[in-house]
Amino acid sequence: MEQLLAIRARGVTKSFGDVVALDGIDLDVTQGQIHGLVGPNGAGKTTLLGLLLGLAVADSGRLEVLGTPVGRALDSPDGVAGFVDGPALYPSLTPRQNLAALAALRGHEARTAGIDDVLAEVGLTGVADDRARGFSLGMRQRLGLAAALLTKPRLLVLDEPSNGLDPAGKKHVHGVLNRLAADGTAVVLSSHNMDDLEALCSEVTIVATGRVVFSGPLSKLAADNRELDYRLLTSDPQAARRMAGDTPGVRVVDDAGVRQADAKLLVVRAMVPALEDLVVRLVEEGVALRELTPVVSPLEAAFLALTEQQEAGR
Amino acid sequence: MTATLTQSPEQEHQPVTRGRRVPVTRACRFEFVKLVSQWRIRLLVLACWIVPALFVAGVSRQSTLPSDTLFGRWMHATGWAGPLVVLGFAGTWALPLLTSVVAGDVFASEDRLGTWRHLFVAVRSPRRIFAAKALASLTVILVLVAGLACSSAIGGLLTVGNHPLVGVDGHLLTPEDAAVKVLLAWVCVLAPTLALAGIGLLGSVMLGRSPMGLLLPALVAIIMQVTQILPLPVAVRLALPGYAFISWNGLFTSPTQLAPLLIAVAVSLAWAVLATVLAYVLFQRRDFTNLAYDGSGRRALTVGLLPLVGLPALSVAAVAVSTSSMGSGIEQGKVQRSVATAFAHLYRMQTDQLHRPAVAEAQLRTTATCAKSAGKGAQEGAGNNWRCVVSWHLPGVAVTGTAIYQIDITSDGRFVADGDGPKEVNGYFLMRTSTGDAPNPLWQFDGNVELLDTSSKG
Known part of the structure; x- marks a missing residue:
């Protein structure tokens, strides 16, 4: 079954003077998908987000947003909302006034624009009439999200939306984004926080030096990836160490630098199949497995490996 | 390389429009x-x-x-x-x-x-x-x-x-x-x-x-x-x-x-x-x-x-x-006209305030003779070294009235005329009227020299 595409980019390039920000970017994002954009600083993420919001126009290639070709600056179709380089708001206005001014800009009455609803959605009802001047970064992020939600977007473009959010706030925002995606809105978010991306995104695109080095489901990224380091906490560390050493494709890492003081903890390096063999052997030998977690997430490991490869190949 | 998007019934009901510009x-x-x-x-x-x-x-x-x-x-x-x-x-x-x-x-x-x-x-x-x-x-x-x-x-x-x-x-x-x-x-x-x-x-x-x-x-x-x-x-x-x-x-x-x-x-x-x-x-x-x-x-x-x-x-x-105005615009003739005009208007006001017989500006036939730096040098330009002798005639009075003013003209044409006698005309700040002391309009007054030669002379 064909999926509806919210974004379709083919061979998109963008340069600023001599600096090539995007170098032949291909990207597909379907409706209802939360798509992560990840890459080192200067990789071109913000430029790409800017193109999606219509803030700039590609030098070459083809970009379609919500099925509409975008050929000129500020030409993105209705239904696209979001922010790049952090949320923007006017500190001399309250959140309610900020949103009312935006609603009025679009020709909506403040009463009927759903301002209270979006403020409640992002958890800002309690401070709706306080001046935004004193807001923390997290509150500003929520207000930026509320401003985007006010337009009832079909494509939401967010740049580091979890910056400054406390765990509760992060959970709240994740809930909002998941609900939007469930309702069919495509969400593209860039972040350096791998945990966020893993928690939210069904697909990710890794960008380095203006090029896509990976684009696809997170599961594919993990499968494609090479060996990862895993933390093993067992009932018998010595037996576990011995069995890990005997299991083909598994290596004990003694210099992993993770909780070295904990004698019960073992760090092994393996691909998923070899790791599964080790787990089976541990269980067969009656060694209880209390914890098995990757030292770094598959996404982070892949990100580091792929971007390092890209940097080395320049 | 453009793909055709599959349109679901929902999407057909929500047509994508080009971004509308805000009025x-x-x-x-x-x-x-x-x-x-x-x-x-x-x-x-x-x-x-x-x-x-x-x-x-x-x-x-x-x-x-x-x-x-x-x-x-x-x-x-x-x-x-x-x-x-x-x-x-x-x-x-x-x-x-x-x-x-x-x-x-x-x-x-x-x-x-x-x-x-x-x-x-x-x-x-x-x-x-x-x-x-x-x-x-x-x-x-x-x-x-x-x-x-x-x-x-x-x-x-x-x-x-x-x-x-x-x-x-x-x-x-x-x-x-x-x-x-x-x-x-x-x-x-x-x-x-x-x-x-x-x-x-x-x-x-x-x-x-x-x-x-x-x-x-x-x-x-x-x-x-x-x-x-x-x-x-x-x-x-x-x-x-x-x-x-x-x-x-x-x-x-x-x-x-x-x-x-x-x-x-x-x-x-x-x-x-x-x-x-x-x-x-x-x-x-x-x-x-x-x-x-x-x-x-x-x-x-x-x-x-x-x-x-x-x-x-x-x-x-x-x-x-x-x-055709490339000079300072402050010339002797213009200064004389401006001072005489202002004096005539204010003399009439003073006459009204003192309840003397009414007199019109035209009847006074006021003239001013002005000189800069006692007549030495160019008789034009701004400065506080202008001095004017104002003369006027009262109807039925043979003697010509005169009053002296020190004029300070700024380069934008504005001037302040400071009375320097006789004391009956412009010597004192106050004058005695029937309702009490009042500021003497002729003691010190403002005026304006028109820098351009384009307007009719008043």
Whole structure:
């Protein structure tokens, strides 16, 4: 079954003077998908987000947003909302006034624009009439999200939306984004926080030096990836160490630098199949497995490996 | 390589439309809301609508009046002097600073707050954003100027009353005439205010978050004022936008000294238009996706400032060719005519106040003989070394009356005549009337030498 595409980019390039920000970017994002954009600083993420919001126009290639070709600056179709380089708001206005001014800009009455609803959605009802001047970064992020939600977007473009959010706030925002995606809105978010991306995104695109080095489901990224380091906490560390050493494709890492003081903890390096063999052997030998977690997430490991490869190949 | 998207029934019901651009009226309202939400703008509005009234009311009740300010010496006599005193002050200080705070910050504030992208995504048109910002700042400036004018007029009228106003050449304006001319004077200074506002917009676009953008209108205004103090040719003086802050006093002479005022207003409007167009061009060329842009590139300075530097040269040439006025404009004949005219008008006023037999200005056949530096050197130009002997004839009196004045003329043509005897005419500050002591209008009076030769002689 064909999926509806919210974004379709083919061979998109963008340069600023001599600096090539995007170098032949291909990207597909379907409706209802939360798509992560990840890459080192200067990789071109913000430029790409800017193109999606219509803030700039590609030098070459083809970009379609919500099925509409975008050929000129500020030409993105209705239904696209979001922010790049952090949320923007006017500190001399309250959140309610900020949103009312935006609603009025679009020709909506403040009463009927759903301002209270979006403020409640992002958890800002309690401070709706306080001046935004004193807001923390997290509150500003929520207000930026509320401003985007006010337009009832079909494509939401967010740049580091979890910056400054406390765990509760992060959970709240994740809930909002998941609900939007469930309702069919495509969400593209860039972040350096791998945990966020893993928690939210069904697909990710890794960008380095203006090029896509990976684009696809997170599961594919993990499968494609090479060996990862895993933390093993067992009932018998010595037996576990011995069995890990005997299991083909598994290596004990003694210099992993993770909780070295904990004698019960073992760090092994393996691909998923070899790791599964080790787990089976541990269980067969009656060694209880209390914890098995990757030292770094598959996404982070892949990100580091792929971007390092890209940097080395320049 | 373009793929055809599969359309679901839901998507067919939600057709994707091209991003709609926001109308300028809505964008303007948005900008206005943002401006008015700033405490400094609210404070300015409040100050402009309250402080002038309090100032005029306070000064009008004092025994000592600001006689060094045009119309200041008449603040006891009529409520219409107050708004003109405030106008003189506003042209020097208040209006340049107001335009700096409003127009000089309207673009820079978005740089400071990092809100440009937000604004572009919302409005989707640089042209409309520029128009909205320019219109919103213009609206706020108009509200501020209206506040200064209305507040000072209300303060004066409530404190002193709606009485006739003595013009710059001593002739008496009815309260109705005074009201109209006070309004006209404030309208005229809108032109240089707009010029400064245009410069403010340019500075704000060109220099971004740099404080120099904010200060540019005030800086230009100071340069204009200093230039007006210098002994420059008339053509240069008139070709600068700041002259309209001075030339409104030509409205209060009879006949009206209209030519310098119209030229100054035209020059100011030309500056306003050019500065605004340059700001627009720079704004349109700006790349808002480039974070490294700080607005102060060489191109910005070239496109923004060079044409503005060229405009005065063009204006000077145009004024010089059209008026043939390349000297100081302050010539002996003009000084004599101005002093004689003012004296005649004020003599008639003094006669009325002392309840002497009525006399008309024409009957007095007043003349003045003036000399600079006791007749040594060129008999023209500004200075405090002019001395005039005024002569007049009273009907039925064989003896010719004479009075001596020391004249201090500034380079913009304004003069103060200081009476130097005889004591019966202009020797004392006060004169005894039937209702008590009153200021002697002939003891010291203001006047204005028209710098251009274009108006008919009064």
